[in-house]
Amino acid sequence: MKRALNFNAGPAALPEAVLQKAQQEWLNIEDTGMSVMELSHRSQTFENIHNKAISLLKEIMDIPDNYEILFLQGGASLQFSMVPMNLLSTGKKAYYVLTGSWSEKALNEAGKIGDTAVAASAKDTNYTYIPSADEISFGEDAAYVHITTNNTIFGTQWNNYPVLEEVPLVADMSSDILSKKIDISKFGLIYAGAQKNLGPSGVTVVIIRKDLVNSSLTNLPTMLNYETHIKNNSLYNTPPTLAIYLLSLVLEWVKDQGGVEVLQENNTAKAKLIYDAIDNSEGFYKGHAQPESRSHMNVTFTLPDEAATKKFLEEAKLAGFVGLNGHRSVGGCRASIYNAVPLSHCEKLVGFMKNFKESYSSAAIKA
Structure with a gap:
């Protein structure tokens, strides 16, 4: 299914x-x-x-x-x-x-x-x-x-x-x-x-x-x-x-x-995965929230410009991702990683983000 x-x-x-x-x-x-x-x-x-x-x-x-x-x-x-x-x-x-x-x-x-x-x-x-x-x-x-x-x-x-x-x-x-x-x-x-x-x-x-x-x-x-x-x-x-x-x-x-304590550990791990991808992207992805106030439920980030954001969301949709559009107040993208979102889905998102950055940057250099 x-x-x-x-x-x-x-x-x-x-x-x-x-x-x-x-x-x-x-x-x-x-x-x-x-x-x-x-x-x-x-x-x-x-x-x-x-x-x-x-x-x-x-x-x-x-x-x-x-x-x-x-x-x-x-x-x-x-x-x-x-x-x-x-x-x-x-x-x-x-x-x-x-x-x-x-x-x-x-x-x-x-x-x-x-x-x-x-x-x-x-x-x-x-x-x-x-x-x-x-x-x-x-x-x-x-x-x-x-x-x-x-x-x-x-x-x-x-x-x-x-x-x-x-x-x-x-x-x-x-x-x-x-x-x-x-x-x-x-x-x-x-x-x-x-x-x-x-x-x-x-x-x-x-x-x-x-x-x-x-x-x-x-x-x-x-x-x-x-x-x-x-x-x-x-x-x-x-x-x-x-x-x-x-x-x-x-x-x-x-x-x-195993209760809330186990969910907390999972949520911390999921959030770390995505925030690390943002922080290690050489500025390609930028988090909206200041690091000490970052949410473990909603990861908000922007890309270099509107064109990159549009292409990111289009390709993400084709890859099976749903709900990554950011709110108009912030723009960019938002990954909501509530309790029921599996770690494996976050790993797939991080893989997609890294691949998109590489392909988009390469295309920009060739252009």
């Missing part, structure tokens, strides 16, 4: 073993004679799938008992609004660290709900780096500080998270959740769209510390209140059953691989 060399930024590659298991169960899951898409979300069969996903996530991420795990809809984009609706009270201010387009969007949505401020920003360099902890500034009126842990468009990632004492740290981890070991206790709230490392699009994971759940938000729309979903185990309304089922299969796969 033909399988693409998939470097899409999202929706992204899923583990082949997950797709194969889903295929086996497609018409008859748990001997019900139905697909998971046909099950009632109130059935015992789906409830078991749902609760298993929660249990696996808690185990794999080592989530403490004082946190709730929710499966919601609306993507990370809805969380841009739900977070301030639930955490930003009158007289308080939400502080945002700007490291890319998604943190800008989160800030803009929060500004529609209440008072906001910029705690730090890397915008002056077109987001080539992650601000250091001592650059982050917020006042005593802070309701929370928000960061985006990985920036898909610009290829930057937080290596060390800011440690806040009294102020909750809120993190959009949509594009690097499960890619490395983290200390959940450092965060008040984590949210992540599933379509990078967790599963398919359609479900969003929210991990929230219990003391941040505000039971007095009686005027908040029911579906936008975290307490609603906590009380109903994320089953207040019909959930995205297929997405949650596939998420549970991905979590099983992560556990079978």
Whole structure:
């Protein structure tokens, strides 16, 4: 069966073993004679799938008992609004660290709900780096500080998270959740769209510390209140059953691989391969992100000019590579190497990059 060399930024590659298991169960899951898409979300069969996903996530991420795990809809984009609706009270201010387009969007949505401020920003360099902890500034009126842990468009990632004492740290981890070991206790709230490392699009994971759940938000729309979903185990309304089922299969796969620690080792090795190819290309390929802020999920790089970029992408497509186009904000190319992207695919990409450089440079000399 033909399988693409998939470097899409999202929706992204899923583990082949997950797709194969889903295929086996497609018409008859748990001997019900139905697909998971046909099950009632109130059935015992789906409830078991749902609760298993929660249990696996808690185990794999080592989530403490004082946190709730929710499966919601609306993507990370809805969380841009739900977070301030639930955490930003009158007289308080939400502080945002700007490291890319998604943190800008989160800030803009929060500004529609209440008072906001910029705690730090890397915008002056077109987001080539992650601000250091001592650059982050917020006042005593802070309701929370928000960061985006990985920036898909610009290829930057937080290596060390800011440690806040009294102020909750809120993190959009949509594009690097499960890619490395983290200390959940450092965060008040984590949210992540599933379509990078967790599963398919359609479900969003929210991990929230219990003391941040505000039971007095009686005027908040029911579906936008975290307490609603906590009380109903994320089953207040019909959930995205297929997405949650596939998420549970991905979590099983992560556990079978040896957990997040093993995935972190793999991701480090994959990233090193590609960054070494960039750094050893004599300037033919140039990384957008500063070395100390480089992402292990999204490798962004440019070529000498637009003509070289166009030819690179054309030849890459013919060679079976998918999703290497860079975002218009940066240009060039982007290789998204999430958990499910095999090391062998990265090795093939590096081989292609080296061969393209040699052939393109030779053609330029002859011309």
